[in-house]
Amino acid sequence: MNLPFTKGHGTENDFVLIPDLDGELDLTPAQVALLADRQAGIGGDGVIRIVRTARAAEADIAALADEAEWFMDYRNADGSLAQMCGNGTRVFATWLRREGLVGESFAIATRAGLRRIRFEGDDVVTHMGTWRFVDEAKAQSQGFDSLVHVDEAEDITEPYSALSLDLGNPHTVVALPENVNLNGIRLRRPPAVNPVPPEGSNVEFVRVLGPGRISMRVHERGVGETRSCGTGVCVAAIGTAFWSGDVDATGEMTVEVPGGTLRVRLLPGREVELAGPAVLVADGTTTLV
Numbered sequence: 001m002n003l004p005f006t007k008g009h010g011t012e013n014d015f016v017l018i019p020d021l022d023g024e025l026d027l028t029p030a031q032v033a034l035l036a037d038r039q040a041g042i043g044g045d046g047v048i049r050i051v052r053t054a055r056a057a058e059a060d061i062a063a064l065a066d067e068a069e070w071f072m073d074y075r076n077a078d079g080s081l082a083q084m085c086g087n088g089t090r091v092f093a094t095w096l097r098r099e100g101l102v103g104e105s106f107a108i109a110t111r112a113g114l115r116r117i118r119f120e121g122d123d124v125v126t127h128m129g130t131w132r133f134v135d136e137a138k139a140q141s142q143g144f145d146s147l148v149h150v151d152e153a154e155d156i157t158e159p160y161s162a163l164s165l166d167l168g169n170p171h172t173v174v175a176l177p178e179n180v181n182l183n184g185i186r187l188r189r190p191p192a193v194n195p196v197p198p199e200g201s202n203v204e205f206v207r208v209l210g211p212g213r214i215s216m217r218v219h220e221r222g223v224g225e226t227r228s229c230g231t232g233v234c235v236a237a238i239g240t241a242f243w244s245g246d247v248d249a250t251g252e253m254t255v256e257v258p259g260g261t262l263r264v265r266l267l268p269g270r271e272v273e274l275a276g277p278a279v280l281v282a283d284g285t286t287t288l289v
């Protein structure tokens with residue numbers, strides 16, 4: 001079967017977009033993994049099926065059709081489902097705009113619920129929803145709630161203290177100790193998180209560069225190390241604000257990732273916005289086996 005696709009990225013977090021506007025495809029995990037395979041397929045950190053919300057197979061998603069015409073059906077490169085993808089929302093929105101299917105501001109449906117998107121100059125801005133601590137009491141009393149062990153960290157054998165945050169999908173944020181070089185951490189294997197998150201976790205490693213500026217590397221659930229993660233940069237900014245003593249801080253933080261720079265706006269009520277670029281790289285046709 002011939003399958004049209006578009007390849008795109010947001011700060012080099014790259015995706016294979018599959019337009020399936022009327023929801024006729026039922027992609028298996030193996031088909032997704034092959035599309036995302038960088039040697040045998042097109043290659044990407046994830047696969048995004050673009051579907052009319054009303055045609056989504058899941059009843060809870062289809063129920064959002066009155067508020068959002070389009071559903072971002074996001075899959076990780078290993079074929080697993082994920083609730084949300086921040087960088088993916090910008091690439092998804094950019095494809096919809098190119099095709100004349102949306103205006104300058106609209107909502108989309110995701111497995112984490114509705115997300116509002118708007119175009120602002122060269123950037124796409126996504127309202128990423130409301131974040132929460134996985135264990136608010138422990139976070140507030142200890143500052144941390146888990147430990148992360150990286151298999152091959154330079155000079156470091158001790159696990160790092162970390163904080164579990166939920167932004168629709170699960171994250172574990174590590175504030176790197178001063179003596180650890182962010183670029184020295186090797187993330188070829190998934191970091192071990194303790195206690196083990198029931199649905200797995202994306203793991204972010206954060207270094208403060210100065211007021212309002214941090215850098216981050218990430219190991220994504222279902223993928224491996226990626227060059228950016230939109231939900232990840234948001235929780236990195238939230239964790240940084242929390243550790244600096246102001247859990248309900250508002251304002252903008254710039255986050256540098258290997259694939260570029262993103263801006264996170266911390267809003268009242270534990271809401272957060274993400275602003276950054278999105279690029280559509282190529283269109284083509286592949287074969288679905």
Ligand SMILES: N[C@@H](CCC[C@H](N)C(=O)O)C(=O)O
Pocket residue numbers: 013046076081082083084085086087088169170202220221222223228229230231232
């Ligand atoms: N790259 C994404 C996150 C994609 C999903 C993640 N791997 C998960 O399993 O939760 C982003 O930009 O947020």
